[in-house]
Amino acid sequence: MNTWKNKAFIALTLYGIALGATVVAAAGPKEPVKTAPVKPEPGSPGDTLTPVDARMAYLVYKLLDKDGKIIGADLKRGAKSFYQNCRPCHGEDGMRINFNPGGQPEYIGIRARKDLPTFWYQMNFGDEDRKMEAYIDEIPVDEMRDIAAYAQTLP
Ligand code: HEC
Known part of the structure:
Protein backbone atom coordinates (compact mmCIF):
# COMPACT_ATOMS: atom_id res chain seq x y z
CA MET A 1 0.00 0.00 0.00
CA LEU A 64 4.40 8.21 11.98
CA ASP A 65 6.25 5.77 9.78
CA LYS A 66 4.44 3.26 7.59
CA ASP A 67 4.13 0.78 10.48
CA GLY A 68 2.54 3.29 12.83
CA LYS A 69 5.76 3.77 14.79
CA ILE A 70 7.04 7.19 15.91
CA ILE A 71 10.07 8.43 14.01
CA GLY A 72 12.84 10.81 15.11
CA ALA A 73 12.24 10.49 18.84
CA ASP A 74 14.68 10.81 21.72
CA LEU A 75 13.83 7.69 23.72
CA LYS A 76 15.97 8.66 26.67
CA ARG A 77 14.15 11.94 27.06
CA GLY A 78 10.87 10.09 26.54
CA ALA A 79 11.71 7.70 29.37
CA LYS A 80 12.54 10.59 31.67
CA SER A 81 9.40 12.49 30.82
CA PHE A 82 7.24 9.38 31.14
CA TYR A 83 8.77 8.81 34.54
CA GLN A 84 8.00 12.36 35.63
CA ASN A 85 4.55 12.78 34.13
CA CYS A 86 2.91 9.40 33.59
CA ARG A 87 4.45 6.97 36.09
CA PRO A 88 2.49 8.32 39.10
CA CYS A 89 -0.68 6.78 37.66
CA HIS A 90 0.37 4.38 34.92
CA GLY A 91 3.35 2.91 36.81
CA GLU A 92 7.01 2.88 35.86
CA ASP A 93 6.48 0.11 33.29
CA GLY A 94 3.05 1.45 32.32
CA MET A 95 1.37 -1.61 33.80
CA ARG A 96 -0.48 -0.10 36.73
CA ILE A 97 -3.60 0.68 34.70
CA ASN A 98 -5.13 -2.17 32.73
CA PHE A 99 -7.35 -0.83 29.95
CA ASN A 100 -9.05 -4.13 29.34
CA PRO A 101 -10.04 -5.43 32.77
CA GLY A 102 -12.61 -7.85 31.32
CA GLY A 103 -10.19 -9.79 29.12
CA GLN A 104 -6.57 -10.08 28.02
CA PRO A 105 -4.80 -7.27 29.98
CA GLU A 106 -3.84 -4.24 27.89
CA TYR A 107 -1.47 -1.61 29.18
CA ILE A 108 -0.34 1.74 27.90
CA GLY A 109 2.52 0.14 25.89
CA ILE A 110 0.21 -2.16 23.97
CA ARG A 111 -2.17 0.71 23.29
CA ALA A 112 0.69 2.90 22.04
CA ARG A 113 1.77 0.19 19.60
CA LYS A 114 -1.68 -0.90 18.44
CA ASP A 115 -3.40 2.46 18.15
CA LEU A 116 -1.07 5.41 18.39
CA PRO A 117 -3.61 8.01 17.17
CA THR A 118 -5.85 7.19 20.15
CA PHE A 119 -2.86 7.26 22.48
CA TRP A 120 -1.82 10.61 21.03
CA TYR A 121 -5.32 12.01 21.34
CA GLN A 122 -5.67 10.89 24.95
CA MET A 123 -2.27 12.27 25.93
CA ASN A 124 -2.99 15.64 24.30
CA PHE A 125 -6.62 16.13 25.14
CA GLY A 126 -7.29 13.78 28.02
CA ASP A 127 -10.54 12.10 28.91
CA GLU A 128 -12.54 13.84 31.61
CA ASP A 129 -14.89 10.92 32.15
CA ARG A 130 -12.00 8.54 32.77
CA LYS A 131 -9.93 11.03 34.81
CA MET A 132 -7.10 11.17 32.31
CA GLU A 133 -5.51 14.64 32.18
CA ALA A 134 -4.93 16.72 29.02
CA TYR A 135 -1.26 17.53 28.44
CA ILE A 136 -1.45 19.79 25.42
CA ASP A 137 -0.75 22.88 27.54
CA GLU A 138 1.71 21.13 29.85
CA ILE A 139 4.18 19.23 27.68
CA PRO A 140 5.84 20.59 24.50
CA VAL A 141 4.96 18.62 21.38
CA ASP A 142 8.52 17.32 20.83
CA GLU A 143 8.54 15.90 24.32
CA MET A 144 5.17 14.27 23.70
CA ARG A 145 6.64 12.66 20.60
CA ASP A 146 9.40 11.22 22.82
CA ILE A 147 6.91 9.99 25.41
CA ALA A 148 4.82 8.32 22.71
CA ALA A 149 7.88 6.61 21.23
CA TYR A 150 8.99 5.46 24.66
CA ALA A 151 5.48 4.21 25.46
CA GLN A 152 5.67 2.04 22.34
CA THR A 153 8.59 0.19 23.98
CA LEU A 154 6.63 -0.63 27.16
CA PRO A 155 4.97 -3.99 27.83
C1 HEC B 1 -3.42 11.47 37.50
C2 HEC B 1 -3.26 10.15 36.95
C3 HEC B 1 -2.75 10.03 35.52
C4 HEC B 1 -1.62 10.56 34.97
C5 HEC B 1 -0.57 11.41 35.66
C6 HEC B 1 -1.58 10.11 33.60
N1 HEC B 1 -2.66 9.34 33.32
FE1 HEC B 1 -3.14 8.50 31.54
N2 HEC B 1 -4.86 7.76 32.32
C7 HEC B 1 -5.23 7.89 33.62
C8 HEC B 1 -6.52 7.24 33.82
C9 HEC B 1 -7.29 7.15 35.14
C10 HEC B 1 -6.89 6.72 32.56
C11 HEC B 1 -8.16 5.94 32.21
C12 HEC B 1 -8.05 4.56 32.76
C13 HEC B 1 -9.21 3.68 32.40
O1 HEC B 1 -10.08 4.07 31.64
O2 HEC B 1 -9.23 2.55 32.90
C14 HEC B 1 -5.81 7.08 31.64
C15 HEC B 1 -5.83 6.75 30.31
C16 HEC B 1 -4.78 7.02 29.46
C17 HEC B 1 -4.77 6.66 28.07
C18 HEC B 1 -5.89 5.97 27.31
C19 HEC B 1 -5.49 4.60 26.89
C20 HEC B 1 -6.56 3.91 26.07
O3 HEC B 1 -6.19 3.28 25.07
O4 HEC B 1 -7.74 4.00 26.40
C21 HEC B 1 -3.57 7.06 27.57
C22 HEC B 1 -3.07 6.92 26.16
C23 HEC B 1 -2.85 7.69 28.64
N3 HEC B 1 -3.61 7.65 29.79
C24 HEC B 1 -1.58 8.22 28.52
C25 HEC B 1 -0.94 8.93 29.52
C26 HEC B 1 0.35 9.55 29.35
C27 HEC B 1 1.19 9.47 28.10
C28 HEC B 1 0.64 10.18 30.51
C29 HEC B 1 1.84 11.04 30.83
C30 HEC B 1 2.09 12.14 29.93
C31 HEC B 1 -0.48 9.95 31.42
N4 HEC B 1 -1.40 9.18 30.78
C32 HEC B 1 -0.58 10.43 32.72
C33 HEC B 1 -4.57 8.54 34.63
C34 HEC B 1 -3.40 9.26 34.47
Whole structure:
Protein backbone atom coordinates (compact mmCIF):
# COMPACT_ATOMS: atom_id res chain seq x y z
CA MET A 1 0.00 0.00 0.00
CA ASN A 2 1.10 3.51 -0.68
CA THR A 3 1.80 5.09 2.73
CA TRP A 4 1.87 8.61 1.50
CA LYS A 5 -1.57 8.16 0.06
CA ASN A 6 -2.76 6.55 3.30
CA LYS A 7 -1.51 9.50 5.31
CA ALA A 8 -3.07 11.94 2.92
CA PHE A 9 -6.28 9.99 3.15
CA ILE A 10 -6.28 10.06 6.96
CA ALA A 11 -5.43 13.76 6.95
CA LEU A 12 -8.26 14.42 4.53
CA THR A 13 -10.60 12.39 6.72
CA LEU A 14 -9.57 14.46 9.74
CA TYR A 15 -10.11 17.56 7.70
CA GLY A 16 -13.53 16.28 6.75
CA ILE A 17 -14.38 15.88 10.42
CA ALA A 18 -13.18 19.44 11.04
CA LEU A 19 -15.33 20.70 8.19
CA GLY A 20 -18.29 18.74 9.50
CA ALA A 21 -17.84 20.30 12.94
CA THR A 22 -17.61 23.77 11.39
CA VAL A 23 -20.77 23.26 9.40
CA VAL A 24 -22.64 21.83 12.42
CA ALA A 25 -21.46 24.77 14.55
CA ALA A 26 -22.43 27.20 11.82
CA ALA A 27 -25.84 25.57 11.49
CA GLY A 28 -26.85 26.62 15.02
CA PRO A 29 -29.95 28.79 15.45
CA LYS A 30 -28.13 32.16 15.28
CA GLU A 31 -25.66 31.63 12.46
CA PRO A 32 -26.54 30.99 8.83
CA VAL A 33 -24.82 27.96 7.24
CA LYS A 34 -21.42 28.94 5.85
CA THR A 35 -19.83 27.53 2.76
CA ALA A 36 -16.84 25.25 3.34
CA PRO A 37 -13.44 26.94 3.08
CA VAL A 38 -10.78 25.68 0.69
CA LYS A 39 -8.24 23.42 2.41
CA PRO A 40 -5.09 25.36 3.39
CA GLU A 41 -1.62 23.83 3.77
CA PRO A 42 -1.07 22.54 7.32
CA GLY A 43 0.74 25.24 9.28
CA SER A 44 0.11 27.97 6.69
CA PRO A 45 -1.42 31.30 7.75
CA GLY A 46 -4.75 30.20 6.30
CA ASP A 47 -4.78 26.98 8.30
CA THR A 48 -7.96 27.03 10.34
CA LEU A 49 -7.88 23.51 11.70
CA THR A 50 -9.08 23.16 15.26
CA PRO A 51 -6.37 22.41 17.85
CA VAL A 52 -7.48 18.77 17.88
CA ASP A 53 -7.28 18.38 14.12
CA ALA A 54 -3.99 20.26 13.91
CA ARG A 55 -2.46 18.01 16.57
CA MET A 56 -3.77 14.83 14.95
CA ALA A 57 -2.65 15.95 11.50
CA TYR A 58 0.81 16.69 12.89
CA LEU A 59 1.03 13.13 14.18
CA VAL A 60 -0.06 11.66 10.88
CA TYR A 61 2.01 13.93 8.64
CA LYS A 62 5.20 14.26 10.63
CA LEU A 63 5.61 11.57 13.25
CA LEU A 64 4.40 8.21 11.98
CA ASP A 65 6.25 5.77 9.78
CA LYS A 66 4.44 3.26 7.59
CA ASP A 67 4.13 0.78 10.48
CA GLY A 68 2.54 3.29 12.83
CA LYS A 69 5.76 3.77 14.79
CA ILE A 70 7.04 7.19 15.91
CA ILE A 71 10.07 8.43 14.01
CA GLY A 72 12.84 10.81 15.11
CA ALA A 73 12.24 10.49 18.84
CA ASP A 74 14.68 10.81 21.72
CA LEU A 75 13.83 7.69 23.72
CA LYS A 76 15.97 8.66 26.67
CA ARG A 77 14.15 11.94 27.06
CA GLY A 78 10.87 10.09 26.54
CA ALA A 79 11.71 7.70 29.37
CA LYS A 80 12.54 10.59 31.67
CA SER A 81 9.40 12.49 30.82
CA PHE A 82 7.24 9.38 31.14
CA TYR A 83 8.77 8.81 34.54
CA GLN A 84 8.00 12.36 35.63
CA ASN A 85 4.55 12.78 34.13
CA CYS A 86 2.91 9.40 33.59
CA ARG A 87 4.45 6.97 36.09
CA PRO A 88 2.49 8.32 39.10
CA CYS A 89 -0.68 6.78 37.66
CA HIS A 90 0.37 4.38 34.92
CA GLY A 91 3.35 2.91 36.81
CA GLU A 92 7.01 2.88 35.86
CA ASP A 93 6.48 0.11 33.29
CA GLY A 94 3.05 1.45 32.32
CA MET A 95 1.37 -1.61 33.80
CA ARG A 96 -0.48 -0.10 36.73
CA ILE A 97 -3.60 0.68 34.70
CA ASN A 98 -5.13 -2.17 32.73
CA PHE A 99 -7.35 -0.83 29.95
CA ASN A 100 -9.05 -4.13 29.34
CA PRO A 101 -10.04 -5.43 32.77
CA GLY A 102 -12.61 -7.85 31.32
CA GLY A 103 -10.19 -9.79 29.12
CA GLN A 104 -6.57 -10.08 28.02
CA PRO A 105 -4.80 -7.27 29.98
CA GLU A 106 -3.84 -4.24 27.89
CA TYR A 107 -1.47 -1.61 29.18
CA ILE A 108 -0.34 1.74 27.90
CA GLY A 109 2.52 0.14 25.89
CA ILE A 110 0.21 -2.16 23.97
CA ARG A 111 -2.17 0.71 23.29
CA ALA A 112 0.69 2.90 22.04
CA ARG A 113 1.77 0.19 19.60
CA LYS A 114 -1.68 -0.90 18.44
CA ASP A 115 -3.40 2.46 18.15
CA LEU A 116 -1.07 5.41 18.39
CA PRO A 117 -3.61 8.01 17.17
CA THR A 118 -5.85 7.19 20.15
CA PHE A 119 -2.86 7.26 22.48
CA TRP A 120 -1.82 10.61 21.03
CA TYR A 121 -5.32 12.01 21.34
CA GLN A 122 -5.67 10.89 24.95
CA MET A 123 -2.27 12.27 25.93
CA ASN A 124 -2.99 15.64 24.30
CA PHE A 125 -6.62 16.13 25.14
CA GLY A 126 -7.29 13.78 28.02
CA ASP A 127 -10.54 12.10 28.91
CA GLU A 128 -12.54 13.84 31.61
CA ASP A 129 -14.89 10.92 32.15
CA ARG A 130 -12.00 8.54 32.77
CA LYS A 131 -9.93 11.03 34.81
CA MET A 132 -7.10 11.17 32.31
CA GLU A 133 -5.51 14.64 32.18
CA ALA A 134 -4.93 16.72 29.02
CA TYR A 135 -1.26 17.53 28.44
CA ILE A 136 -1.45 19.79 25.42
CA ASP A 137 -0.75 22.88 27.54
CA GLU A 138 1.71 21.13 29.85
CA ILE A 139 4.18 19.23 27.68
CA PRO A 140 5.84 20.59 24.50
CA VAL A 141 4.96 18.62 21.38
CA ASP A 142 8.52 17.32 20.83
CA GLU A 143 8.54 15.90 24.32
CA MET A 144 5.17 14.27 23.70
CA ARG A 145 6.64 12.66 20.60
CA ASP A 146 9.40 11.22 22.82
CA ILE A 147 6.91 9.99 25.41
CA ALA A 148 4.82 8.32 22.71
CA ALA A 149 7.88 6.61 21.23
CA TYR A 150 8.99 5.46 24.66
CA ALA A 151 5.48 4.21 25.46
CA GLN A 152 5.67 2.04 22.34
CA THR A 153 8.59 0.19 23.98
CA LEU A 154 6.63 -0.63 27.16
CA PRO A 155 4.97 -3.99 27.83
C1 HEC B 1 -3.42 11.47 37.50
C2 HEC B 1 -3.26 10.15 36.95
C3 HEC B 1 -2.75 10.03 35.52
C4 HEC B 1 -1.62 10.56 34.97
C5 HEC B 1 -0.57 11.41 35.66
C6 HEC B 1 -1.58 10.11 33.60
N1 HEC B 1 -2.66 9.34 33.32
FE1 HEC B 1 -3.14 8.50 31.54
N2 HEC B 1 -4.86 7.76 32.32
C7 HEC B 1 -5.23 7.89 33.62
C8 HEC B 1 -6.52 7.24 33.82
C9 HEC B 1 -7.29 7.15 35.14
C10 HEC B 1 -6.89 6.72 32.56
C11 HEC B 1 -8.16 5.94 32.21
C12 HEC B 1 -8.05 4.56 32.76
C13 HEC B 1 -9.21 3.68 32.40
O1 HEC B 1 -10.08 4.07 31.64
O2 HEC B 1 -9.23 2.55 32.90
C14 HEC B 1 -5.81 7.08 31.64
C15 HEC B 1 -5.83 6.75 30.31
C16 HEC B 1 -4.78 7.02 29.46
C17 HEC B 1 -4.77 6.66 28.07
C18 HEC B 1 -5.89 5.97 27.31
C19 HEC B 1 -5.49 4.60 26.89
C20 HEC B 1 -6.56 3.91 26.07
O3 HEC B 1 -6.19 3.28 25.07
O4 HEC B 1 -7.74 4.00 26.40
C21 HEC B 1 -3.57 7.06 27.57
C22 HEC B 1 -3.07 6.92 26.16
C23 HEC B 1 -2.85 7.69 28.64
N3 HEC B 1 -3.61 7.65 29.79
C24 HEC B 1 -1.58 8.22 28.52
C25 HEC B 1 -0.94 8.93 29.52
C26 HEC B 1 0.35 9.55 29.35
C27 HEC B 1 1.19 9.47 28.10
C28 HEC B 1 0.64 10.18 30.51
C29 HEC B 1 1.84 11.04 30.83
C30 HEC B 1 2.09 12.14 29.93
C31 HEC B 1 -0.48 9.95 31.42
N4 HEC B 1 -1.40 9.18 30.78
C32 HEC B 1 -0.58 10.43 32.72
C33 HEC B 1 -4.57 8.54 34.63
C34 HEC B 1 -3.40 9.26 34.47
